[in-house]
Amino acid sequence: MSDLMKTMAASASGMAAQSARLRVVSENIANTDTPGYRRKMIPFERLAAAPGIEGVQAGRMQLDRTELTKVRDPAHPMAGPDGMYDGSNVNLMIEIADAREAQRSYEANLRMFDQARKMTASVLDLLRR
8 A cells, every 4th residue: 555545544544533532522511511420531542454554543432530520509409408519520621622632633634634635646647647
């Protein structure tokens, strides 16, 4: 397999992994105010699709084990006798930063893929002449 095809395969795997990461970040943002919700994280793992082709893939989703925030709202249906209930452990600023990082990484992989595609097309055009 040519180096350009290997580059396209690695870029495609990076785009798929960043897409999965962005999906998890979106879930976290959507559940910021959900009582008892734990932040989800998705690690990346090395992927060896075929001999000579490497990339990344989204690993198994993990839950953040940091403490849930305690929220004081005696009127909330989940509040205990002390008026407190467990909120979520999602930090909106971290999620926004993760979303931006995933978006930029996706765009970088997309540019790499597009550049390799253009180079492959140029090589094919040269071979046709």
